[in-house]
Amino acid sequence: MFYKLLTDTLKLIQSTKKKKDGSVSWFLVDDEGHEYKVAYESSISGTITWRCNNSEFPNCPGKVVTKGHSRPITVKKLHEHNASIKTKVKELYANIRIMSANNPDTQPRKIILECTKGLSEEIVAHLPTYSSTRQVCSRARINPYEDFEIPSDFSFILPEQFKNLENGEKFLFFDEISGEDRILIFTTEKNLSLLTEYRNLLCDGTFGSFAF
Structure with a gap:
């Protein structure tokens, strides 16, 4: 479940369940903190009718209409209850998930701490345990290398993504097999130019894997 704040400030939380056609x-x-789920989407006008999604009030008549995923939010029927703290917690968890997915190394x-900063005591009291929240972070993390095959020998083909930096700059400067060994050297033109400026160089290596 992810949280999306559009440029026009319409707040949407991605459901863990997809539509019948597989779409999100x-x-x-x-603005009051009420939560809605889609009741009807018009393919002609592009409007979406949303109805109250509070499980504690399954018959609540609350209903609003939007033009696609954009404002304004037009109220059609009022709610018979106040906004639920559970929705605030759901928003928080959605924020944690998307922040974890976008920052896998954090x-x-x-x-x-960043997502819970400034929360009211009432919301904090309804939050799950810290360990449960940590699990949410871990499950939301996207492994950028999960689609790559782990090499089983030295004859592997290095994917193009690892040969250059994101800006297109060359990163793989040497790749050669010598006997039973394969040497790959990664660097940049800037790093090489820095090396030429100094007479003394200090080197280190993981000798359990290779000798420098």
């Missing part, structure tokens, strides 16, 4: 489905959170503790 969303929950809407209005420690869960830092993400949790």
